[in-house]
Amino acid sequence: MSEKSPIGVIGVGWVGLVSAACFAELGHHVWCRDIDAAKVESLRAGRVPIYEPGLEDMVTRNLERLHFELEVGPLMEHTRLLFVCVDTPPTYSGDADLSRVEAVIEDLPASSEHAIVMKSTVPVGTGANVARRLGELGKGELGYASNPEFLKEGSAVVDFMQPDRVVVGADERTPWAATEVARLYEPLDCPVMATDVASAEMIKLASNAFLATKISFINEIANVCEEVGADVGEVAAGMGLDPRIGGSFLNAGVGFGGSCLPGNELVIIRDGDGERLSNLEQLFGEHQEQAVTASDGAGLSAPSGLEVLAWKDGDPDAQFFPVSTLTRRPFSGHAIEIVAQGGRSVVCTPDHPLIIQRGETQFVLAAAQVRVGDRLPAVRKPDERDDEGVLGGRTGRTPGVSSGAVSAIEQSARAITWCLVGHVREEPFDGQVYSLEVAHAQTFVTGGPFGLVVHNCFPKDVSALKQLAGNSGYHFQLLTAVIEVNELQKRRVVSKLKKHLGSLVGKKVALLGLAFKPHTDDMREASSVVLASRLQGEGAIVRAYDPVAEERAGEMLTGVAMCDSALDAVEGADAAVIVTEWPEFADLDLSEVKNRMGNPVIVDGRNMLDPQAVREAGFVYEGIGRT
Numbered sequence: 001m002s003e004k005s006p007i008g009v010i011g012v013g014w015v016g017l018v019s020a021a022c023f024a025e026l027g028h029h030v031w032c033r034d035i036d037a038a039k040v041e042s043l044r045a046g047r048v049p050i051y052e053p054g055l056e057d058m059v060t061r062n063l064e065r066l067h068f069e070l071e072v073g074p075l076m077e078h079t080r081l082l083f084v085c086v087d088t089p090p091t092y093s094g095d096a097d098l099s100r101v102e103a104v105i106e107d108l109p110a111s112s113e114h115a116i117v118m119k120s121t122v123p124v125g126t127g128a129n130v131a132r133r134l135g136e137l138g139k140g141e142l143g144y145a146s147n148p149e150f151l152k153e154g155s156a157v158v159d160f161m162q163p164d165r166v167v168v169g170a171d172e173r174t175p176w177a178a179t180e181v182a183r184l185y186e187p188l189d190c191p192v193m194a195t196d197v198a199s200a201e202m203i204k205l206a207s208n209a210f211l212a213t214k215i216s217f218i219n220e221i222a223n224v225c226e227e228v229g230a231d232v233g234e235v236a237a238g239m240g241l242d243p244r245i246g247g248s249f250l251n252a253g254v255g256f257g258g259s260c261l262p263g264n265e266l267v268i269i270r271d272g273d274g275e276r277l278s279n280l281e282q283l284f285g286e287h288q289e290q291a292v293t294a295s296d297g298a299g300l301s302a303p304s305g306l307e308v309l310a311w312k313d314g315d316p317d318a319q320f321f322p323v324s325t326l327t328r329r330p331f332s333g334h335a336i337e338i339v340a341q342g343g344r345s346v347v348c349t350p351d352h353p354l355i356i357q358r359g360e361t362q363f364v365l366a367a368a369q370v371r372v373g374d375r376l377p378a379v380r381k382p383d384e385r386d387d388e389g390v391l392g393g394r395t396g397r398t399p400g401v402s403s404g405a406v407s408a409i410e411q412s413a414r415a416i417t418w419c420l421v422g423h424v425r426e427e428p429f430d431g432q433v434y435s436l437e438v439a440h441a442q443t444f445v446t447g448g449p450f451g452l453v454v455h456n457c458f459p460k461d462v463s464a465l466k467q468l469a470g471n472s473g474y475h476f477q478l479l480t481a482v483i484e485v486n487e488l489q490k491r492r493v494v495s496k497l498k499k500h501l502g503s504l505v506g507k508k509v510a511l512l513g514l515a516f517k518p519h520t521d522d523m524r525e526a527s528s529v530v531l532a533s534r535l536q537g538e539g540a541i542v543r544a545y546d547p548v549a550e551e552r553a554g555e556m557l558t559g560v561a562m563c564d565s566a567l568d569a570v571e572g573a574d575a576a577v578i579v580t581e582w583p584e585f586a587d588l589d590l591s592e593v594k595n596r597m598g599n600p601v602i603v604d605g606r607n608m609l610d611p612q613a614v615r616e617a618g619f620v621y622e623g624i625g626r627t
Helices: 014-025 037-044 055-061 073-078 099-107 126-136 156-161 175-184 197-228 232-240 280-286 408-412 460-471 477-501 527-537 550-556 566-570 583-587 590-596 611-616
Strands: 007-010 030-033 066-069 081-084 115-118 143-146 166-170 192-196 266-271 274-279 291-293 299-301 307-310 319-340 344-348 353-358 361-366 375-379 403-405 416-438 443-446 452-455 508-512 541-545 575-578 601-604 620-622
Touching: 007 014, 007 073, 014 030, 014 055, 014 066, 014 156, 030 073, 037 066, 055 156, 066 073, 081 175, 099 115, 099 126, 115 126, 115 175, 126 143, 126 197, 143 175, 143 197, 166 175, 166 197, 175 192, 192 197, 266 280, 266 443, 274 280, 280 319, 280 416, 307 416, 307 443, 319 375, 319 527, 344 416, 344 452, 361 527, 416 443, 477 527, 477 575, 477 601, 477 620, 508 527, 508 566, 527 541, 541 566, 566 590, 601 611, 611 620
Parallel strands: 007 030, 007 081, 030 066, 081 115, 115 143, 166 192, 508 541, 508 575, 575 601, 601 620
Antiparallel strands: 143 166, 266 274, 266 307, 274 403, 291 299, 299 319, 307 319, 319 344, 319 416, 353 361, 353 375, 353 452, 375 416, 375 452, 443 452
8 A cells, every 4th residue: 555545534523524634634635425415515615614723724725635525435436444433422321322333334335455444432342343243244355443543622633643642453354454554654753553453442442531530530639629728730730740640631620521309309229129119318318328428418329239210222111220329419509390291300400411302313411401392201101192291290200209119000111202391490409419320321210100211421431431341240430430520520610609609599600611622612521511501500690602612502501691702701790710721711801801790700610820810800719729
């Protein structure tokens, strides 16, 4: 294979488009295929549909070498290596959705001259499953190699052209494919690690999980620093001087990308006493001996032998899955009540994730973002019609009922249906709230035998590795703790605001930065989504500004006023929170900001401002792990 041989890219989302543009920059003709006709037409005209620094210029510069197609035929004709860059979002169960990968495999013709190069983020074992599937389809001669991406949003072009390392996993059936992939990266003069496919897949997931572990660790240290008067920035700097630790990813903040229900919400459990109804308060009490608790009543328990009725994406029926964790914490603010078809209802904190169907699309949203007209999954009642009316009461949940036997008819009728949402409203709440983590399903049924399905939701690569371990029969205790620390960290911002403002009802809060990280418009797993929902649940009026993510954020943040600048966002605000560390926030005119705000309180969720300078400018300043 010559150094400048043509390359095929299937799927021109963020990873695919960056990879295609960078290979073109290296002198290759790149043939790209995507099924989105509007996207293909836009890219042919040089219009880039995503924001990534340097990408649009690189695409424009290399348009003669970039070819965008709707069919796979031109790729088979002109190229040999086919880089698969399709999306693999988490399903409701926490596993990766490989349906797009499967569609690519089925679409490719049989060939001994071509190879699939997997760049999509996939679970360990995908390579072996692809090889098996190719054999079943009579395409066993297609080559295969793994080439995971390690690009960071906001610096992806630089990361591709100046990589720390390149990892290539070879399939023993067709080792030539990995050899030719490795040659593509020779001009970049970087370490190229040759390994097997499963190890290459694991390197990707393990790397991201370890970085998340460092973030959660320093956030825990930050919380201790606040208690003892230390500065987490100084602590992290001192730690980072040790070459065994390093300084990267030791920046405390609001977490990398929470959720609870009142104690009277019902679930159906199965344990040594058989199947029965139990409310969450009673359930936690039954496992109190295994719980670790704090002085405010917050606690975490890892019960043994406990299962709950839940639903795994793709299954036609709800069934029982093991409960790995029970949690309890205090909550004071506004809860969200959602009433759906058949009188079903659930009350939860504003940030609790729910599976919804909106039009033809299914996705996960915080409870505060659910709208009338959305549909939620639920256990179908006997003889229930899909068009049954929406009632205004809570007949799907019986307040005050804490336990009871489950009847035979309730045990037999567990098919899943989608229920229309008729009412979404806030109600004040002050007390303990509870949540479950459910192994394998990442959901559970609430509100009784025919109740609604609610979701657990955690960052993709961390939960993917945890899910992989669970599917293999191993309980990954460290990553369970990482996820828990991350979720708790987001809640501390609300506590800091209430410390200075008291009740948040009617208070105006400005969020500065909405994207997952700076220099990108990606909102997946962004902390702002959870934070905005929590603030709205507390009764706050939320205004927000992000330099590039406004359009994408607006699709997700219902009820949040989008502003044209940071100064517009803080106009009349009782507090401002820095959520994403966009460089422009470090250069704000503090005097002008103070004049614009109604109450000069800044919560620096990324520790990017100088605390002394901010305080001297007349602000109340709260950082993370700083006093």
